[in-house]
Amino acid sequence: MSNPIQDKPNTGFWGSLKDSPSTDEFIKGLWRDNPVFVQVLGMCPTLAVSNTAINALAMGLATAFVLLMSNILVSSLRNFIPKQVRIASYILIIATFVTMTDYVIQAISVDLHKALGAFISLIVVNCLILSRAEAFASKNTVGKSVLDALGMGIGFTFALFCLGAVRELLGNGSLFGIPFFPENFQEWIVMILPAGGFFTLAIWLIIFNATKEKRATT
Amino acid sequence: MTGTDQIQTTAPGNSMKMLQAMVGIGIICALMIVLTFQGTLPIIKKKKAEALEKAIFKVLPGIEKTKTFQLDQNNNFAALEGEGQEGKVAYAGYDQDGKLVGVAVEASGQGYADIIRVLYGYDPEKQEVVGFYVLESKETPGLGDKIEKDPAFQANFSALDVSLADDQSTLKNKPVTVKNGTKENPWEIDAITGATISSRAIGEIMGASTEYWAPLIHKNKEAFGLKANENKQK
Amino acid sequence: MLNRTLNISTSPHITKGIGTDDIMQNVVWALLPVAIFAVYSFGMSALMVLLASVAACVLTEHFLCKFSKKESTISDWSAVITGLLLGLTLPPNFPVWMAFVGGVIAIALGKFIFGGLGYNVFNPALVGRAVLQAAFPVAITTWYPAFLENRFSTVSSSTFTMPFMEPTVDAITGATPLSAFKFDHVITPASDLALGLITGSTGETCALLILLGGIYLIARNMMNWRIPVSILATVYVLSGILHLIDSQAYPPPLFMLFSGGLMLGAVYMATDMVASPITPLGVVIYGFIIGLLVVVIRIWGGLPEGVMYAILLANAISPHIDNLIQPRVYGTAKSVKGS
Structure with a gap:
């Protein structure tokens, strides 16, 4: 379940998915198959740009946008793309939307673009997007792919926000740039450094897995 | 597959x-x-130009209008029209009467983490730096990045002395960073406690840059003033 | 154990083996003079820091054992050592709450997460300090001068900062010999360094006491002497060569040897039995790497002190050192190609 490589499309998790109602396509990305906490995909942006809540949200939304658009295009072209060149085509499609996102973010805010830096361009190699294109959009209808992308995108944004909020609270003493603690609060600088990203992700994973285990046992 | x-x-x-x-x-x-x-x-x-403009307004207090100048091969300043900011440029700022307030130039150098890019305003009349703004830095959050926000550190640059020596081509005293709390002379920069390396980097950047720009701008200060009046008449 | 009755038996005649707790206890005894000197030179503030870090380590160890339903392992004294070592690497005016946080991190993240004593990849005390250094870079580099007049009656104003609050910066701060060298090019005489008449972390001041403790442990065969010797020799030789090349730019070797946390690190931290290599040659390579890194970080790095990072990095590669120079098993072919 944690390995979404598509060897056996008709057995196991992916097989059972076929029979489930379409709402499930949306819900699964939020929690049960959360891209960060369960699939552990797209770690590079997760760790690198989740240092403040705003950066995390912006990164999550940018990724969700690319994911949604590429899923739509891939699933609508799925009968047109020959199997042999599908990966190249997917990359081409994803790269296009990433480039577009890059320009749009620059137009929205130069500061935000500076804060996200190279990681916008790096959305193109976010394995979450390619894995959804390959594992889902290329095999399903446009409608289902939209639901899948929305679920996964929101799940990814939610996970990034979870990290970003904790890191900004401890590392900056603020949330969305608004001071949260008394004035002489001691910031935990490590939290906004890369190391803090690993710590926070580990703690969220512990919480996630602990709740899951509890549910499984009860 | x-x-x-x-x-x-x-x-x-x-x-x-x-x-x-x-x-x-x-x-x-x-x-x-x-x-x-x-x-x-x-x-x-438009956004990028606005960001630069905002920075220029920050480092040259009291200006109303800016104009870009380019340094040509003969070390003369010429007003830059339209696109293409290649080579060395300086941004002159004027008050509401069209009088030259100062010239903003960019400087950069190695900081603790990466290259620091700053913009500072130079007043050729008073012969001092009147404003300072960090355009880009990746200094350690909470420590080195205080160079951007720390009001006490910023205060160093509201009147940093860069007077020219008698020969008009070098500085009398090059700006230099000193240990926190030991600033005695107007050309010294008081370092931030705990961020010695970043503070020193700024001192070096400012020292090297003012040594180059201050004599040039001072020599050509008429060029800036003339252009402003010309513009006004248009 | 001694048997009550006369016992005639064949060899081996084992009477009593040295257990982990014996060694650990002896390390604590060897560390005590250093801790006492720290309290003597920095006063009550240093005592508070040491107590906080030791208490945090012991409590964390106890509760984590309880939490994972194991028998509490605090009786093996290793948590006390971790706490003492952590406290000795902190500035004497370090806020008590931060020292406590450091102790919790040292045990939880540095030791328990790997499976407890015997499984830790890194020296736990240094893990705690590394996190503190990254989290509170200002507090951990604000130093307090030694031998203040009122050091036994008062504590530094930052010692009892409210938890999670920023410490107030003391009016009186000092510069360590290493930062004085790095930023102002002042060289403190080696005799002051050796006797501990300087500013610095609580325990990194009196080099002679640290050496004495180390010699005691080596004499009782409770410490691998090759590690401190190879580290110190590497630092001495490398900085000696540099000093010969340019005596203006590079500090004298004795200054390098006695300043900062090198002594404490070389004698008590690099010798962590779990995190260092096993083979004699591996240990020497390990010591050389630490010494090299210390010199490189101190002279060319952005930080004035690099012993902590040097040891942590060497800890990380020590299993690989063991792998690389694995001794040939007796009776096997001399070189096994392609295996």
């Missing part, structure tokens, strides 16, 4: 299909990128 599909030898018709697919997708993608680029280009340019 499904193994059986890969083993199949590609028939001529099949490769045509592949070509069609790739070219088709390529054309769609190229179109989308070009459209977005064209649509966002003016906005991005």
